[in-house]
Amino acid sequence: MAEFPSKVATETSAPQSDGGQQGGNSLRGLAAGVTIRMDLSFIRSIPAILMLVEIVSGLLQWTLIASAYIWALSVYGWVMFVAVTLWLLTSLLFCLILFGFQSKLVSVPWPLTVMLYHAVAAILCLTAFLANAASVHPYRFSVYHHGHFGAAAFFGAVTTVAYGASAYFSYLDWRGNSGNAASGTGPS
Secondary structure, three states, rough: OOOHHHHHHHHOOEOOOOOOOEEEOHHHHHHHHOOOOOOHHHHOHHHHHHHHHHHHEEEEEHHHHHHHOOOOOOOOHHHHEEEEEEHHHHHHHHHHHHOOOOHHHOOOOOHHHHHHHHHHHHHHHHHHHHHHHHOOOOOOOOOOOHHHHHHHHHHHHHHHHHHHHHHHHHHHHHHHHHOOOOOOOOEE
C-alpha cells in the first residue's frame, strides 16, 4: 500500500484579478475556450466581394423604400420583405463564412447550401426588383417620393445581378467540390 504524502496543500482560494476584485477572471476563463479566427483569404475572394455588394446595395434598397411612404402601394411590402430578409440572411451567411463556422458544422453541405441560398435569393430579388421597377411612376400619393422608389429599383437591380453572379460562382464551387458523387466510389 502506498504511503500518503506527509505534506499536502489543500488550499482552495480563488486567484486575485488585476483589479483586486475576486472573480474578475471569469470572463477571461470563459473567453479562453472560444477561438475566433477570421478567414482573410475569403475577404479577398470574388464571392466575398459579391456578398459585400449584396449587403450594401440591399441595405440601400430597403432604406430608400423605408424612407418613403410605402402604404400607398402594397407591392412595396413585398419589396421590403424580400430586401430586409435577404439583407439579414446574407449578413449572417457572410459572418458565418468569414469566421469559419462552416468548418465547425461539418454535417451541413456548405457548397450546396450556399448555392441554393444564392439561387433562391436571386429569384426572390428579381421578383422584388421587377415589382419595384414596374411601380415607379409619379402618382397621387408619392409625387415627392418616386425618386426614392427609382433609386431603390436601381439598387434592386444591382442586388439582383450580384445574387445571380454569386449563384454562378457558388455553382462552380459546388461542382468543383462534389460535381459527381459517384466519382469517388468506384475502384481505382
